[in-house]
Amino acid sequence: MGIRWGIIEEEWRKGPWTVEEDKLLIEYVNLHGEGRWNSVARLAGLKRNGKSCRLRWVNYLRPDLKRGQITPYEERIILELHAIWGNRWSTIARSLPGRTDNEIKNYWRTNFKKKFKKSSTENSEKTKVHFLKRQQFQQQQLLNSQIDMKKIMSLFEENENKVPSHVPKQEDMTILYQNNTFQEQEQGGFFYSMINGYANYVPVPDASSNEDIMWDIGLWNLDDFNVNL
Template sequence: HACISILILSESLKFFAKMAGVDGWGMTDKGLRKGPWTAEEDRLLNEYVSMHGEGRWSCVAKCAGLNRSGKSCRLRWVNYLKPGLKKGQLTPQEQSIITELHSLWGNKWSMIARCLPGRTDNEIKNYWRTHFKITKPNRRRQDKPRTSALRRQQFRRQQQQQQQDQQEAKQKQVEETVTSAQVDNKQAMELLMCTNLEDEQCRPVMFQDDHENIRPSDFIDDVEEGAYWGGLWNMDDVHIDHA
């Protein structure tokens, strides 16, 4: 019973999907063909355009019996089946015209294609994109030497700045050493001058104090005392009686 219920549910979902125009995978149920075109499809498209002309691409799938979208039919006709289309690479003259017109109009490929009979807008667009893919690496190669030169220049500037900073630091250290030595010499000279000045001031004071303390009586006492002791010990004047 469970299997039967699942089958019934699956069939019901498929039915509602077909009614809505969508299959189980989210793709439209129109059966439109994609991919490369066959020779039979090209024949049918040529016959349809020859009978009805260009511009009614939405009716192609119904009227020509093609399982293709209108856009796919238009691109196939314009880029491959239209009479008068040129085959092969663009000539140098066509390339110069594309370059000039692109500088004026930009990526207006349809407008540029109108000025180049036999060339399609898709062909011109592909050429332009391929052209830029070739030139961009060349620009990068040209920019590499510039980048390398800038890096070398920046490295040299950094080295010069470091050398300048080191030289300034050494010069500052020398100046500080010289200044310190000058200060020490100055202090030593001041100390020496102060010492000499103190010696000159102290000597007169010492002599002055000695002269103030000496009295005339001191000289007299010294003389008399010397005479006294001299008389006392003068043995030549003494006569000893041996009897």
């Protein structure tokens, strides 16, 4: 850009980061801590603006990042929370330690957005039936399990007609997470969690060679999510 309005504009580097740039940024954070991103260029000799530096750190260089594939369990959480929060990726990310909002957003988009669309136009009736079957199945499992049935069933009856896209207040949500969610209790082969009035229960992920698991994985991955609740 050069000169505009008599001010010399910085010429920032853009595009993929090099190993050397990464080193400089890591060094900077080790020395000065996270934050004050706009001073990175000056103090670390990087020709990157603050935004770019922050993004690189948060999404890639942070040492507490969990690398590798999203696990089936993480996937389930993403789907559950997306049903509640919609595209509030950073909120969802708070329940997945070591995963970034960007990562989750990319994951959801590449794996689910299309299925969503496709199935809703193609065979919504079929998937609706599928969904209802699943619901029935789960309720039956609940009946068979040891947990406080009456309480949960009444919660369910209260909430089952609510739209999942209903958005609760964020503060409420966070507290629930700390106290309750995804430190799920294992009860009779099921995880149980409460999310802001919604009861969620799914088969234990790794109780191997169990039909329930097939049910669960299949269902979560299939076309249920087009059902317009």
